[in-house]
Amino acid sequence: MTSGNIGIFDSGFGGLTILDGIRQRMPEYDYIYLGDNARAPYGTRSFDVVYEFTLQAVKKLFEMDCPLVILGCNTASAKALRSIQQKYLPKYAPDRRVLGVIRPTAEVVGTISRTKHIGVLATEGTIKSESYKLEIEKLHPDCTIVGQACPMWVPLVENNEFDKPGADYFVKDSLQKLLNQDPLIDTIILGCTHYPLLLPKIKQQLAQLSTVNCQLSTVNCQLSTPQIIPQGQYIASSLEDYLRRHPEMDERLTRGGTCQYLTTESASKFRECASLFLHEEVNAQHITLS
Numbered sequence: 001m002t003s004g005n006i007g008i009f010d011s012g013f014g015g016l017t018i019l020d021g022i023r024q025r026m027p028e029y030d031y032i033y034l035g036d037n038a039r040a041p042y043g044t045r046s047f048d049v050v051y052e053f054t055l056q057a058v059k060k061l062f063e064m065d066c067p068l069v070i071l072g073c074n075t076a077s078a079k080a081l082r083s084i085q086q087k088y089l090p091k092y093a094p095d096r097r098v099l100g101v102i103r104p105t106a107e108v109v110g111t112i113s114r115t116k117h118i119g120v121l122a123t124e125g126t127i128k129s130e131s132y133k134l135e136i137e138k139l140h141p142d143c144t145i146v147g148q149a150c151p152m153w154v155p156l157v158e159n160n161e162f163d164k165p166g167a168d169y170f171v172k173d174s175l176q177k178l179l180n181q182d183p184l185i186d187t188i189i190l191g192c193t194h195y196p197l198l199l200p201k202i203k204q205q206l207a208q209l210s211t212v213n214c215q216l217s218t219v220n221c222q223l224s225t226p227q228i229i230p231q232g233q234y235i236a237s238s239l240e241d242y243l244r245r246h247p248e249m250d251e252r253l254t255r256g257g258t259c260q261y262l263t264t265e266s267a268s269k270f271r272e273c274a275s276l277f278l279h280e281e282v283n284a285q286h287i288t289l290s
């Protein structure tokens, strides 16, 4: 193997928020980002289809000398990771590793919440899989978890509408539905890697909703606005910890500080939108997955 890249995969642009978090912490490694933009969103697709598409992407990253691949996509982590780890890798790629984003997030969230009431905002697929609920309950049995699917949020981001006034309605609607399920929530996981782009609107709407809820509440007005957990920084520290615990993998990774971008959509379209996530110009290469 001439190079050892860290591969990062997402259905589209969302995983760039994970890549960004990881590169800020570990800029010295070499990375390859793969976005399956032509087939995004994955959020409403079936388990079988998400597995098939994710496996195709993982195989491509393996071909491109990535001994380690991070599924920087909650939907793929929820629907495909387990099968890849338990069925595919042992048989076809025993020396490679594929990691997801749900467990590292679940590990930290239970230690952050004070009320132990946690809300998860994610795609329909991630919420229906109940992966966050199961993972957090296993690690932090004292926590209560409720989830809310936000079907319009990924299209808002993928179509560059996330900072337009039209997005306010959909952001408020999903937040209201989440808080209605459990007003004691003090910590909210953005369980989809696209959502950090909506953060300014989420914070603004949340502050307004919390004020209204507090005025209406007869029970507990001590609650402050729930805090938001963006995943990038937690995935980065979890990866750093993983590499510390697995020196045999760390030794296989090269340190040239490079980053390549692959997309199943047109390279120019990717370049245009990626700059919204990374605030820098990137060059992308078109690839096909099968």
Ligand code: DGL
Pocket (backbone or CB within 6 Å): 010, 011, 012, 014, 015, 040, 041, 042, 043, 044, 072, 073, 074, 075, 076, 123, 126, 154, 191, 192, 193, 194
């Ligand atoms: N960014 C992906 C996630 O974290 C999903 C977006 C989609 O393809 O629906 O869940």
